[in-house]
Every structure is written in structure tokens, then in C-alpha cells.
Amino acid sequence: MTAATNPADALASELIRRILDESPLKAASFIVTIYGDVVEPRGGIAWIGNLIETCADVGISETLVRTAVSRLVAAGQLTGEREGRRSYYRLSRSAGSEFAAAARVLFSAPEDSGWQFVHVTGPAVEDAMQALKRAGHARLNDRLAVGPARAVTATVPALVFRAEPPQDPKALQEFTSEYWDLTVHAEAYAVFLAQFGALLSPAASVSFSPSMALTIRLLLVHRFRAVHLHDPRLPSGALPDDWPGKAARQLFARAYRQLSPAADAHVARTFVTASGPLPASTAATDLRLEMLAGEAF
Structure with a gap:
């Protein structure tokens, strides 16, 4: 079904438009999200046509995609390969290490370190x-x-x-407030909750098409990555009692697991390499879902 005939897709399209109006996407950054969410756990290589098609769903033109890919190649994050008339791009070794480190932060349960x-x-x-x-x-x-x-x-x-740390939680929170400005991070989490809480309400998300499920999941990862990786991720005892980061992480975990069956099916039907289609799932994608399971409530 298209957004025109699928009521859930039509509603999602309108909510996505509002999200993108509030926080416009940059092509290179969104392509990094596609690689991190879809490509890296499935081998690290994808056809540029898939990048163009996926970015078109969020209003990024083919010209912007090709320019962004060229810049990512120049920056040493991607390397290009040709097979016949098709161009494929693979993560560089250093970029693969960076993506793996970011994935551990996004998908692993928060570690209450010392x-x-x-x-x-x-x-x-x-x-x-x-x-x-x-x-x-x-x-x-x-x-x-x-x-x-x-x-x-x-x-x-x-x-x-x-x-x-001190045994007195209030003293630790006062220490935190003196050296970290958590307001900007709390506000970013609040925006994430407002945007995706509406988009992924139970009434709105029961029947997304596979292509829409992937689009929403990519936006979910893109926004949560931007917020969460900039958060200093302090131990829980140092955070305010009403810290919105916990609710945001629960929403991310629940929504990611909810969207993944349809999104991954769409990946398997459409994403290709020179040797064949990308798989719907791998040990790496299964591990991500398992790590999120304990937080999806």
C-alpha cells in the first residue's frame, strides 16, 4: 500500500513532515544513519541506488545523495566499488569501528558506571x-x-x-549541576519524546507498510543517535529525578523492536550488493533486538 491508500502511512507521512520541518535532515548525516542501522550489521556494503531510494522517502534528492557520498568517500568513511554499471559503497575499516562503538552505546543497556x-x-x-x-x-x-x-x-x-561519589543523592546532583549543563540534553530528549511518541502511538503504528516502517525506524535511530550520543550519560544517581532520558530510551527500544519485522523485510526485498540481496536479519541485527528487549516496556 502507498501512503495514499494506507491510513497508517498517510498519518505517518504527515507526522514525518512536521518532524522534518522542525529538524531538517542533512544528507551525509542521514546516509551515516542508513549505514549504521541497515548496512553495517549486514556486511557494510550497499548499492548507491538503495541510498538514493531511501533518502528520497525523506525528501533528500539524488543530487544531494551523490554529493554527500562523495564527501564521505573523501573523508575516508566510505570506499567505492563498481560492478558493471552499478556503484556500491563499503564502510572503511576505521568507519566500521566507529559505527560499532556507536551501536554499542545505542543498543546496549545503559551502564551505571562509577x-x-x-x-x-x-x-x-x-x-x-x-x-x-x-x-x-x-x-x-x-x-x-x-x-x-x-x-x-x-x-x-x-x-x-x-x-x-557521596552517599547523599542531593549532594551528587548538586555537584552534577555545577559542572554539567544538562538542560540542553533534557530539552532534546523532550523533543524526541514529543515527536516520536505521537508518531508511534499504539493507534498510529499498527499497520505501517514495510517501506514506511523502515523510513520511521531510520528517523527514529537518526534522532535518538543525535540526542543520546551527545548526552554525557552520567550515572543514574547524578541525574534529576524527572530525567527524560530514561523515557526516551524506553520509547526508542520499544519502537525499534516494533518496527523491525516489517522494516527488515523491506531491506531484504530491496537492498542489494553485487553478490545478491542483503539478508533480513543477521547475528548482529538479532543481537540488537535482544539487547533492547529488556528496555522495551
Whole structure:
């Protein structure tokens, strides 16, 4: 069914239009989402025609897709291959590692890690501090940062001191509010909940066509990735009692699992490589669904 004849698709199309009006897509970023959600767990290579068709469903033109793919190749994220008259693009080794790391954050259950102080010892102080910031740390002075205990410090030359948080939750929340501005992240989660809560209400999402299910799932991943990967993802005890990140993650998990049977069937029917169609599922896609199962409530 098309959106014109499928009432669920028609409603979704209108809600998607509103979402895109509020937060316009960039072609390169959306193509990264397609690779992360569809292509990477199925081998990392896809026909450019599939990228063009999938992006058209969210209003991104063929010209913008081809330009964005060229830029991703120039940036070392994709490599091109030709088979006859068709062009295929594969994730580079470094991009594959980055995608796998991002997938672990998106699909794994949140880890309530401890705390650490990190004193940078190497000469590239600013590069190290930026890496720590991306891992959720707050800068205290030129070389010292504090944040959740994460493996990023393995790649940063530093002295690491484990810290015991105070037993008083209020004191920990006050400490957090002094060094992290969580307002912007809370607002981003609230927007995500408002947009996708309406799009994926039980009444609206019972009969999406397979192509619409994939479009919605890609937008879901795209928006949640943008919000969640920028969140410092602090331990739960440091967060406000009404923190919207928990509800957003539950919505993401529930919606992703709900949309996946139809979306994956559409992938298997339409996405191809030079050696044949992409599979509907793989061990990697099954693992993602399993990891989300405990949060989809």
C-alpha cells in the first residue's frame, strides 16, 4: 500500500513532515544513519541506488545523495566499488569501528558506571580534553577532568583516579549541576519524546507498510543517535529525578523492536550488493533486538 491508500502511512507521512520541518535532515548525516542501522550489521556494503531510494522517502534528492557520498568517500568513511554499471559503497575499516562503538552505546543497556578524575599527561592536551568531553567528562582545569568511568581513557595519555561519589543523592546532583549543563540534553530528549511518541502511538503504528516502517525506524535511530550520543550519560544517581532520558530510551527500544519485522523485510526485498540481496536479519541485527528487549516496556 502507498501512503495514499494506507491510513497508517498517510498519518505517518504527515507526522514525518512536521518532524522534518522542525529538524531538517542533512544528507551525509542521514546516509551515516542508513549505514549504521541497515548496512553495517549486514556486511557494510550497499548499492548507491538503495541510498538514493531511501533518502528520497525523506525528501533528500539524488543530487544531494551523490554529493554527500562523495564527501564521505573523501573523508575516508566510505570506499567505492563498481560492478558493471552499478556503484556500491563499503564502510572503511576505521568507519566500521566507529559505527560499532556507536551501536554499542545505542543498543546496549545503559551502564551505571562509577566516577573518575582524569589528569592528562601527554602533549596533545586539547585533543585529549575533547576526547574526554565526548565521553561525558567535564573539564575542571587545563589538564584535569571528571566524569563517568569509561574506556576512553585507554586512548588518552593520562593519570586516572577512581572516585567514590557521596552517599547523599542531593549532594551528587548538586555537584552534577555545577559542572554539567544538562538542560540542553533534557530539552532534546523532550523533543524526541514529543515527536516520536505521537508518531508511534499504539493507534498510529499498527499497520505501517514495510517501506514506511523502515523510513520511521531510520528517523527514529537518526534522532535518538543525535540526542543520546551527545548526552554525557552520567550515572543514574547524578541525574534529576524527572530525567527524560530514561523515557526516551524506553520509547526508542520499544519502537525499534516494533518496527523491525516489517522494516527488515523491506531491506531484504530491496537492498542489494553485487553478490545478491542483503539478508533480513543477521547475528548482529538479532543481537540488537535482544539487547533492547529488556528496555522495551
